[in-house]
Amino acid sequence: MTDQASTLLVLGGSTDQLFMIRTAKEMGLRTACLDGNPAAPGLAAAHISAPIDFSDLPAVFQWVNRQDEIFAGVSTMGSDVPHLLAAIGAHYGWSVPTAETGRLATDKLAMKECFTANGVPVPRFCAVESAADVRHSWLQWGCPRVIIKPIDRAGSRGVLLLDESQDIEKAVAHATSQGMSGRLILEEFVSGPQISTETVISQGQARTPGFADRVYEGMESFHPQIMENGGWLPALCQGQELEKQVVSLVEQAAAALGVKEGAAKGDVVVCPERGPMMIEMAARLSGGDFSEGLVPLSTGVNYVRTIIEIAMGWQPDWPALQPRKNRVVANRYFFPCAGTLEEVDLPDDFVSQDEVIKVVLNYQPGDVIPEIRSHGDRAGVMVVVGNSRGQVQGLVDQGYEKIRFKIDGRWVTGKPRQ
Ligand SMILES: Nc1ncnc2c1ncn2[C@@H]1O[C@H](COP(=O)(O)OP(=O)(O)O)[C@@H](O)[C@H]1O
Ligand SMILES: [Mg+2]
Known part of the structure; x- marks a missing residue:
């Protein structure tokens, strides 16, 4: 670490990014925050800030170039913008995901194709455009339920579980309307316990300090929407062979997406017959409570700090990722x-x-x-x-x-x- 380059640029100043700004300050860094919403709380929390929409790259470059600060890196949490981190980081030579990782991690179809090409197990999937396509693949797979999703949304938006009783035409129309591009992916619905993970990767090493069971109790009431209603830490499989299998799966998945420096957030389903499979992976830290609250409460580990170290181009403090406590x-x-x-x-x-x-x-x-x-x-x-x-x-x-x-x-x- 040097005194010269000590400013971290944080993309986004909503409540999702406040923890990163706070953690960077605790680490003694200067913080800069950009958010298109002038009322975003992160703008006031950071040392310097501007109400700039960070997807407007020329405006970002102009603002950064005008500051007296010496920036060393860029990062975010909770915001699914690896392509913007890639573009900003590439411009300044900072440690960020590549543009290709950004593309794969934000396109559910390209991601699944990449996983398959790299031998990472996934549920059966294909691109679909119409109800006829859905019927064709569903019949071919012979599975009781399928799931349809826009390829380019998050937070369960437009994701629908289809069983015999669903109107397929309506489901296709709904998923299409919720997507950005209108492109859809159909997947075999794999029923089994689900696990959320968060992996930190740098210099050829990976650790997975984020690990939780997802809970879907009572969520049948939202059918055909599919959403979890929370999570448990530690996960039931921790300390068992299955934990190792899931960690190895998500680290293999992150490698397939080309995540070399930074975070990878995995959704895993454990198929009773075929073992753990990747539902999806984001090339970023979670927002909400996972990395900022649940994991620190359970294990005492703050890996947002590690992600900041990586963004700043420092050697990560790997021993700091060892759990220090074990609370439920x-x-x-x-x-x-x-x-x-x-x-x-x-x-x-x-x-x-x-x-x-x-x-x-x-x-x-x-x-x-x-x-x-x-x-x-x-x-x-x-x-x-x-x-x-x-x-x-x-x-x-x-x-x-x-x-x-x-x-x-x-x-x-x-x-x-x-
Ligand atoms: N193939 C699948 N088998 C079982 N559950 C799935 C499958 N695909 C998605 N799901 C469920 O739907 C949720 C949302 O799907 P996901 O692909 O993670 O999209 P999002 O980007 O909206 O999080 C997942 O967390 C999981 O619970
Ligand atoms: Mg998901």
Whole structure:
């Protein structure tokens, strides 16, 4: 580390990037933040900032060149923009994903083709354009359910699970309307436990400090939409052979995408017959609670710091990725029914407990809660910790029971399937 080049440029200043800005400051770095929204909190949190849309590359270059700071790198978290990191980093010679990694990681079809070409197991998949294409491949695969998605969206937007009862024409129209390009991918639905991972890669080495079980309890109520309602750390398979298999799978997947310096966030399904398979991988850090809250709470490891070290072109502190504690952590999302939110009951005897780390609600009284169709619509989250899954499940149950929403005159909870 040198004193000369000590400024990190952070793309985005929403709540998703605040933790990165905070962590960089704790590391003694100068921070710069760009966000097109002048009210983004990261703009005030960073040492220097500007309300610039960071996809406007000429504006970014002009602003960076005008500063007195000596920048050493660029990074982000929660924002799926590896192609922009690639373009900005390539311009200044910083440590970033390549443009090709950015392309593969943001196109679900190109990604799956790349995985297949590199021997990384994935569910059966193909490009589809019409209901006839869907019927043809579904029949060929002979599986009970398939899943259709836009190739270029995230957060479950436009992702639909199809069984015999679904109207295929409608599903194709919906997935097409939710995508950017309108291109679609069809996949065999592999049923089995799902795991979220986060891998840190640099100088030919990889570590996977982010590892959690995904929870889909009660999510049948959103069918044919498919969304998890939270996660568990540590995952049930940790310490077992399956953990090693999943780690090896995601590290192989990151290598296939060409991630050489930075983060890779994996969605894995464990097929009971064929073993772990890649659903997808993003070339970035998670937003939300995973890297900023759940993993540090469970293991004491902050790998956002490691990603910053890599972005700055430093040697990563690998030993810092060794877990220092082992607590059980759960996050659960709130999905109340649609309607006008009139009141929220957030009882103090729940939120004041030491084990209740946070409760964040996304709607205020007066807001209209829409029919929830993707993670962008969910009504909030709680994060709780404890020493066993039993204890933490008890807290989750309490939270779902006690936190209530008055919607169109009726009190309901945010627990899926009520
Ligand atoms: N082939 C599949 N088999 C089983 N579940 C899947 C499959 N594809 C997607 N899913 C489920 O749908 C969710 C969203 O799909 P994903 O491809 O991860 O898109 P997104 O970019 O919206 O996260 C996944 O987290 C997983 O739960
Ligand atoms: Mg996903």
